[in-house]
Amino acid sequence: MQWPAALERQLNTVLEKQVPLAPLTTWKAGGNAETFLAPRNADEAHGAFAFCRREGVPVWMIGGGSNILVHPRGLPGLTLWMGKINTFTFSPKQDGTFLLEADAGCSIRRLLHFCLAYGYSGLEFATGIHGTIGGALICNAGAGQDAVGQKVEWVETVEEDGTLRRWKSSELSFRYRFSSLREGIRLITRCGLKLLKEERQVVLEKAQRFWSLRKAQPHGANTAGCVFKNPGSGKEPAGFLLDRSGCKGMRNGDARVSIIHANFIENRGSASASEIWELIQACRRKVYEASGIWLELEVNLLGGPWD
Numbered sequence: 101m102q103w104p105a106a107l108e109r110q111l112n113t114v115l116e117k118q119v120p121l122a123p124l125t126t127w128k129a130g131g132n133a134e135t136f137l138a139p140r141n142a143d144e145a146h147g148a149f150a151f152c153r154r155e156g157v158p159v160w161m162i163g164g165g166s167n168i169l170v171h172p173r174g175l176p177g178l179t180l181w182m183g184k185i186n187t188f189t190f191s192p193k194q195d196g197t198f199l200l201e202a203d204a205g206c207s208i209r210r211l212l213h214f215c216l217a218y219g220y221s222g223l224e225f226a227t228g229i230h231g232t233i234g235g236a237l238i239c240n241a242g243a244g245q246d247a248v249g250q251k252v253e254w255v256e257t258v259e260e261d262g263t264l265r266r267w268k269s270s271e272l273s274f275r276y277r278f279s280s281l282r283e284g285i286r287l288i289t290r291c292g293l294k295l296l297k298e299e300r301q302v303v304l305e306k307a308q309r310f311w312s313l314r315k316a317q318p319h320g321a322n323t324a325g326c327v328f329k330n331p332g333s334g335k336e337p338a339g340f341l342l343d344r345s346g347c348k349g350m351r352n353g354d355a356r357v358s359i360i361h362a363n364f365i366e367n368r369g370s371a372s373a374s375e376i377w378e379l380i381q382a383c384r385r386k387v388y389e390a391s392g393i394w395l396e397l398e399v400n401l402l403g404g405p406w407d
């Protein structure tokens with residue numbers, strides 16, 4: 101029996117074939133998933149992921165698709181889209197804080213809106229950040245000095261060998277746009293985040309301060325957030341290096357480096373993943389020629405090889 105049929109039988113479901121992934125990404129670009137499953141619950145996600153690992157089938161995870169570039173030739177094997185696993189609860193803890201327990205597919209924006217409505221503090225940095233909490237944990241999404249890793253109590257995963265694991269925050273490490281959860285291949289299914297109860301107005305004002313950091317970013321465009329990480333250690337931010345190297349406004353087909361913020365690439369119509377990738381590489385080369393710095397990607401490449 102071919103693997104898709106075996107997995108369909110195991111999960112008692114039908115896998116979709118050749119599913120376009122571009123609509124599931126904020127860049128609106130990229131190829132098809134060879135087979136595709138939007139698991140209905142954590143057990144189904146676990147079963148599918150463990151099956152793929154056991155059978156040597158490539159497996160890819162997509163949350164909100166807001167920080168990925170999918171290869172133009174698409175993704176072989178199985179793509180898991182986590183958006184259907186999206187419940188969350190809040191409960192008070194003995195130390196006076198609150199525990200937000202959220203499925204990996206919860207939209208971070210939805211969690212933030214709940215916090216704003218009921219006065220929970222901790223996720224204000226997520227103002228303007230897209231995607232799911234699972235993706236945020238992989239990317240350690242954040243803004244200013246704040247990031248999701250600082251709020252983690254625990255994270256539940258399916259590990260490479262198909263076993264379930266609950267990581268305590270002390271077992272994980274997070275730094276600027278990096279999380280130890282991305283070392284190796286694993287599926288995040290659920291997490292617990294520690295939040296504080298606050299006056300609603302205070303939470304709202306904090307969120308507004310984070311929103312004001314975004315004034316100099318393109319809004320309403322199809323982007324994937326910042327393309328490159330800031331090089332750090334006393335070096336200028338990536339956006340500044342790109343700007344000074346003359347990247348602002350550079351185009352490749354419908355892909356264009358934002359004229360508002362050079363670290364954003366916009367899909368202004370029907371840019372393909374190849375066009376976006378070529379533009380990324382052209383920007384990198386320009387910055388390298390001007391400053392000797394080879395910028396590291398913040399965006400995650402899925403599929404490949406990329407050349």
Ligand SMILES: Cc1cc2nc3c(=O)[nH]c(=O)nc-3n(C[C@H](O)[C@H](O)[C@H](O)COP(=O)(O)OP(=O)(O)OC[C@H]3O[C@@H](n4cnc5c(N)ncnc54)[C@H](O)[C@@H]3O)c2cc1C
Nearest residue numbers: 163164165166167230231232234235236238241242288325
């Ligand atoms: C306009 C805009 C502004 C943005 N601003 C910011 C910002 O200020 N700060 C910031 O940090 N980011 C920002 N981003 C980027 C992005 O929103 C975040 O990185 C977000 O947390 C990614 O979540 P996602 O669900 O979309 O992940 P995806 O893009 O779907 O995936 C990202 C990575 O996580 C993996 N992944 C996703 N879900 C799982 C899972 N359940 N288990 C295992 N792996 C998984 C994917 O395989 C991929 O490698 C911005 C994006 C946009 C479009």
